[in-house]
Amino acid sequence: MDNITQKLMQKSESTKKDSLGKMISLAALILIVIVVVSIFAFVMSRGLSTFITGGVHVKDFLFGSTWNPSVVNPQTKQPYIGALPMIIGSFLVTFLAAIIATPFAIGTSLFMTEIAQKRGAKIMQPVIELLVGIPSVVYGFIGLTVVVPSIRHIFGGSGFGILSGTIVLFVMILPTITSMTVDTLKSVPRHYRESALAIGATRWQMIYKVVLRAATPGILTAIVFGMARAFGEALAVQMVIGNAALMPHNLISPASTLTSVLTMGIGNTVMGSLQNDVLWTLAMILLLMSLVFNLIVRAIGRKGEMK
Amino acid sequence: MSKSHRGAIVSTIVAVGIVAVFGTAYAARDKGATGTSITAVGSTALQPLVEAAGEEYAKANLGTFINVQGGGTGTGLSQVSQGAVDLGNSDVFAEEKEGINAKKLVDHQVAVVGIAPLLNKENGIKNLSTNQLKAIFTGKVTNWHQLGGKNQDIIIINRAAGSGTRATFEKWGLQGAQSIQAQEQDSSGMVRSIVATTPGAISYTAFGYIDKTVVAASVNNIQPTNKNVSDGKYPIWSYEHVYTNGEPSKPVAKFLNYLMSKDIQSTLVPKLGYISIHDMRITRQVDGKVVEK
Numbered sequence: 001m002d003n004i005t006q007k008l009m010q011k012s013e014s015t016k017k018d019s020l021g022k023m024i025s026l027a028a029l030i031l032i033v034i035v036v037v038s039i040f041a042f043v044m045s046r047g048l049s050t051f052i053t054g055g056v057h058v059k060d061f062l063f064g065s066t067w068n069p070s071v072v073n074p075q076t077k078q079p080y081i082g083a084l085p086m087i088i089g090s091f092l093v094t095f096l097a098a099i100i101a102t103p104f105a106i107g108t109s110l111f112m113t114e115i116a117q118k119r120g121a122k123i124m125q126p127v128i129e130l131l132v133g134i135p136s137v138v139y140g141f142i143g144l145t146v147v148v149p150s151i152r153h154i155f156g157g158s159g160f161g162i163l164s165g166t167i168v169l170f171v172m173i174l175p176t177i178t179s180m181t182v183d184t185l186k187s188v189p190r191h192y193r194e195s196a197l198a199i200g201a202t203r204w205q206m207i208y209k210v211v212l213r214a215a216t217p218g219i220l221t222a223i224v225f226g227m228a229r230a231f232g233e234a235l236a237v238q239m240v241i242g243n244a245a246l247m248p249h250n251l252i253s254p255a256s257t258l259t260s261v262l263t264m265g266i267g268n269t270v271m272g273s274l275q276n277d278v279l280w281t282l283a284m285i286l287l288l289m290s291l292v293f294n295l296i297v298r299a300i301g302r303k304g305e306m307k
Numbered sequence: 308m309s310k311s312h313r314g315a316i317v318s319t320i321v322a323v324g325i326v327a328v329f330g331t332a333y334a335a336r337d338k339g340a341t342g343t344s345i346t347a348v349g350s351t352a353l354q355p356l357v358e359a360a361g362e363e364y365a366k367a368n369l370g371t372f373i374n375v376q377g378g379g380t381g382t383g384l385s386q387v388s389q390g391a392v393d394l395g396n397s398d399v400f401a402e403e404k405e406g407i408n409a410k411k412l413v414d415h416q417v418a419v420v421g422i423a424p425l426l427n428k429e430n431g432i433k434n435l436s437t438n439q440l441k442a443i444f445t446g447k448v449t450n451w452h453q454l455g456g457k458n459q460d461i462i463i464i465n466r467a468a469g470s471g472t473r474a475t476f477e478k479w480g481l482q483g484a485q486s487i488q489a490q491e492q493d494s495s496g497m498v499r500s501i502v503a504t505t506p507g508a509i510s511y512t513a514f515g516y517i518d519k520t521v522v523a524a525s526v527n528n529i530q531p532t533n534k535n536v537s538d539g540k541y542p543i544w545s546y547e548h549v550y551t552n553g554e555p556s557k558p559v560a561k562f563l564n565y566l567m568s569k570d571i572q573s574t575l576v577p578k579l580g581y582i583s584i585h586d587m588r589i590t591r592q593v594d595g596k597v598v599e600k
Contacts, residue, residue, distance in 0.1 A: 031325060070405065070468060071485060149504065158462045158505050160490055242490035243467075254490035264493050267351075267379025268469030271389075273406030275469065276381075 040287070047284030050277040056081055061281065067245035067261070069275040081278050083258075085247045087285070090257040092162055092248060093237065094230040097169035098177075102223055105177035106212075113185040114207055128182075131175035140236030143168035148240055155252045160242030163251040168236050173226035180225060184218025185211060220300045228293040232286060234259035258282045342370030343558045349376075349383015349396030350471055351494070352513060353547045355579050356418060357396060357566070363575070364565050373562065380404070380471045387550050388412060393559050395550040398471020400593045411552055417566045418547040418581040421514045422476050423523040423531035425502045430509070431456035434525040437542070440480050443509060446487040451507065463489035464501055464510040475545040476511045478595075480526065511543075515580020533582045539589035539597060546591075547581065 050056050056078060064082020072079050108128075112120030147167050152159030188211050196206040212219070242254025243264055262282055269276040347357050354377050361373025378386075380397045384407045387395025398420070401409035424440060426432055430451045435443075442448040443461055452458045465486055466473040472495065477486060492498050495512040502508040503520035514531060517523045523531050526543060535541035555563060565571060572583040591597050 027325070068468070068485075068488070152505065158464075158490065158501070158508065238493075243492065244488055244490040246488050256491075264467040264491055265469060267377070267382050268467055269379075269381045270385040270404060270406040271382075272385070275405070 043280060043284050043287055046277060046280035048281075050081070050274065050281045054274045054277055056274075056278075061278075062087070065247050069278050079274060079278075081274075083278075083282060083285070085245050086256050086258045086261050086282065089162065089241070089248055089255040090231060090259070092255075093165040093169055093241070093257060094227050096162070096166040097173055097230045098223055098227045100166065100170045101174045101177055101226060105174055105181055105222070105226075106219065108174075108178050109181040109185055110207060110211075112182055114203070114211065125182075128175045128179050131171075132179065136172065136233060136236040137239075139168055139172050140239035143236060143240040151252060157252050158242065158254065159252070160240060160254045161250075161252045162241065162248050162255050164240040164242075165237045165255075165257070166251070168240050169230045169233060172233060172236060173230050176229055177222045177226040180222035181215070181219050184215045184222065187218070188214045217300050221297050224293055224297050224300070228290055231289055231293070232259065234263050238263050258286050262286075342372065344372040344374060345394065345559055345562055346374045346392040347376070347383075347394035347396055347549070348378050348386045348392045349394075350380045350398045350547070351377040352398050352420060352471055353396040353418070353549070356547070356576065356581055357394070357549070359575050359579060360566050360571050361562075363571070364562055368561075371558065371562075379469075381469055384412075384550065387552050390552050393551065393556075395552075397548045397550060398545055399474050400546075400548065401550055402593050403474070412550045413552075413554060415549045415551065415555075415563050415567075416546040416584055417549050417563075418572075418576050418584055419536060419544055419587055420475075420547055420581055421531055421533065421536040421541060421544040422472060422480070422511050423514055423517060423543070424480065424526065425499065425510045425512055425517070426522040426524050427502055427504075427506055427508045428520075428522055429457065429506045430459060430522070432524060433522060434528055436527050437480060437482055440526070441482055441484050444477075444481050444486040445484055459507040462505055462508045463487070464498055464505075464508055465489050465491045466495075466498065466511075467491050467493045471545065472511065472513065476543060479543040479545075480511065513580060514582075533577070533586075536582055537586045537588055539599075544582075546584075 050061070051058055060076075060078065061081055061083055063084055064080070065084045066073075066080040066082045067085060068080040070079070108124065112124045143164060147164050148159040150159075151157075151161070151164050155163075192210050192214055193206055196210040197203075201209065237257055238260035241256060241260055243256045243260050244254035245256050245261060246254070248255040262279055265275070265279050269279060345361075347361070354375055357373070358375040361375055365371055365373055380399060381404065383392075383395035383397050384401055384404050385395075386392045388401075388407055388411060395412070397404070401407050401412045401414065424435055432451060432454060435454070439448070439454055443454075444463060448454060449461055450458065451461060463486065466476075468491070470493070473486075477484065492501065492510075495516045498510045498512055499516050499518070499521055502510050514523075514533065517531070525531065526541065529535050529541050531541055531543075536544045549563065549566070551559060551563075554560075567584065569585070572585050576583045588600055589597050590600060
């Protein structure tokens with residue numbers, strides 16, 4: 001066998017590198033999958049043990065309105081583990097923050113992409129990126145020293161509550177929604193705009209009949225991402241919401257969210273006890289909700305495209 | 308076997324290998340290091356004392372490290388009973404915490420902490436009886452004028468359920484009654500600043516957190532002072548416990564002795580707002596029985 005044949009039969013240097021690269025990335029992928037699967041398994045096994053070994057009914061947990069896991073209800077012989085106040089609190093702050101943030105986010109991003117592109121790129125873009133990077137404890141601290149006293153002055157009471165939580169979350173998710181909306185608006189093809197203007201549309205008609213319509217799925221995705229962030233935010237909300245596991249009667253009375261109850265309680269309970277398990281069940285709900293948010297994003301991406 | 312399959316298998320082996328390396332590193336942690344290391348976990352109320360004493364101790368005994376972490380009373384008790392840490396700091400007797408097998412644990416009472424009701428300055432109240440405290444925290448009284456104060460709604464601020472401070476306050480200040488659901492905060496500093504700025508607010512903290520911005524109310528006309536606690540007059544206080552799993556090992560016992568030494572108990576303990584265990588003229592058992600020393 002001559003030299004050339006031998007060379008051709010062997011793996012070349014590049015092929016070896018190619019398969020090595022493939023292997024490294026596959027290994028990274030598998031590691032991530034292992035981590036994700038074990039987190040899921042751990043949270044699930046802990047969370048479900050409330051129902052399996054704790055003997056708690058799922059219905060009582062999801063729809064009960066009294067939360068006091070260390071006290072046993074004398075009638076049913078079960079602890080008070082109604083998580084409804086927290087579930088409602090979480091959804092309330094999330095939706096309210098998203099509802100307030102969305103018009104601001106769309107307005108800002110329209111200004112940046114359609115009206116003042118140069119200034120938008122130069123000033124607004126860095127500002128928004130800076131806001132994304134501010135740690136949540138800073139937002140919480142500002143909420144505690146500025147928002148809560150203002151609410152107390154205006155509405156009375158203690159100032160802690162859903163409203164304060166909404167305001168803090170609104171500021172927190174605004175940059176998230178804005179930057180994603182900007183990306184979507186930028187990706188609307190230029191010839192859409194040109195065609196609209198060519199047939200005599202004003203700039204505003206072009207924006208709301210063509211650009212916004214074409215960008216709707218992207219904007220919805222941005223809003224859902226913002227909501228996912230709001231739903232999972234723990235620290236900033238815990239600092240301003242008051243952490244009372246009560247059904248929210250109005251926006252300025254103390255309430256709580258799934259995350260705030262978790263961070264408050266996890267250090268004060270004993271691993272393996274029911275009080276600890278119910279906290280894991282709350283964590284499980286949070287995990288499932290973030291899964292739901294992800295599914296919504298995918299569904300929007302698949303079905304929402306303009307036809 | 309196809310090539311892509313082989314690649315997948317090799318990758319899996321690599322991934323498992325990485326996990327195994329981390330695992331081995333975890334299993335072999337600290338073992339190579341010289342010197343001893345004592346880990347304490349638990350109550351955030353006791354943390355400053357053990358931390359400060361640990362630093363002094365490490366200075367005096369080179370090669371010994373005292374690693375102190377917070378996490379809460381529940382964490383401290385469960386970690387020490389699992390044998391995961393050397394010392395478990397707790398604000399309550401292990402017997403009082405659900406889910407803990409107290410028989411295995413050995414109690415070392417290292418200090419005493421008094422807890423005072425905190426009021427906003429504008430409430431117009433300076434003294435509360437335990438019955439009044441109970442009425443406030445169970446929601447029977449909702450306005451300060453019902454107790455002779457200003458016409459101002461009462462705003463209750465609790466510590467997190469299961470926190471040692473709250474457990475002590477409910478047991479001795481509310482005669483064992485549970486507080487109604489109200490807003491909760493997870494640190495004493497936060498509680499104090501909220502009480503100071505919110506008209507109508509009432510809460511409770513350890514004596515160490517009392518300052519001019521708030522009113523520390525007398526209970527049954529007895530001032531919340533260290534002396535009244537050590538004389539047994541003031542009712543709301545608790546031991547700060549350090550638990551070990553079984554009898555402590557030699558280095559741990561040495562550190563515990565250091566914590567109990569006159570030196571620490573007369574300098575660091577009062578400086579950080581605790582009451583020295585040696586000053587107590589009474590002892591109180593788990594069941595609340597008080598005995599003169």
